[in-house]
Amino acid sequence: MANNDMVSFQVPTFNKNNYDNWSIKIKALLGTQDMWEIVEKCYIKSKNEGLDDDAFEKVSKAKSTKEAWEKLKISYKGADPVKKVRLETLRAKFEMLQMKEGEIISDYFSRVLMVTNQLKRNGKKLDDVKIMEKILRSLDSNFDHMVAIIEETKDLEAMTLKQLLGSLQAYEEKKRKKERIVEQLFKTRIDGAKEESSSRHNN
Numbered sequence: 001m002a003n004n005d006m007v008s009f010q011v012p013t014f015n016k017n018n019y020d021n022w023s024i025k026i027k028a029l030l031g032t033q034d035m036w037e038i039v040e041k042c043y044i045k046s047k048n049e050g051l052d053d054d055a056f057e058k059v060s061k062a063k064s065t066k067e068a069w070e071k072l073k074i075s076y077k078g079a080d081p082v083k084k085v086r087l088e089t090l091r092a093k094f095e096m097l098q099m100k101e102g103e104i105i106s107d108y109f110s111r112v113l114m115v116t117n118q119l120k121r122n123g124k125k126l127d128d129v130k131i132m133e134k135i136l137r138s139l140d141s142n143f144d145h146m147v148a149i150i151e152e153t154k155d156l157e158a159m160t161l162k163q164l165l166g167s168l169q170a171y172e173e174k175k176r177k178k179e180r181i182v183e184q185l186f187k188t189r190i191d192g193a194k195e196e197s198s199s200r201h202n203n
Contacts, residue, residue: 097111
């Protein structure tokens with residue numbers, strides 16, 4: 001059960017803009033101390049520690065930690081109709097995700113994962129395969145060749161998001177090197193032509 005080690009932890013501060021992250025941290029913190037059951041089942045007066053003034057006002061009349069937790073959950077995560085609207089908004093955002101022209105693959109991965117993490121926190125189940133399929137069909141056209149190779153030769157069920165990112169980054173770097181070589185050759189030819197033209201003019 002709980003011990004005095006709890007005092008060595010810094011309680012995450014809650015404000016109206018960080019409910020999702022705050023609730024995850026609090027659950028993890030109490031879970032490590034075997035105290036989460038106190039919030040879920042036991043009816044003891046909440047001390048309301050780690051809350052800003054706005055949140056404190058919402059739970060000040062709560063008679064138990066469980067009641068205080070539920071009040072915060074409804075106020076900041078939203079009741080069912082609100083949660084449904086939020087989820088639909090996030091689903092639409094996920095479907096509309098598209099890699100921007102000139103965007104590097106790691107930045108696009110970060111954008112996709114930010115939205116998928118928000119979906120998961122709001123109750124939408126998304127496995128890695130669905131996320132990878134979304135990424136592959138929404139990449140910039142510069143990746144068309146690599147996408148075709150992955151779809152024909154790779155089993156997404158056996159891949160991880162990290163492995164997919166690694167493959168796409170390797171392809172991206174290879175393509176950039178090739179473009180730099182072509183650009184350098186082109187520049188060399190232009191410079192050579194200018195020198196030849198200048199030489200002829202001087203003669």
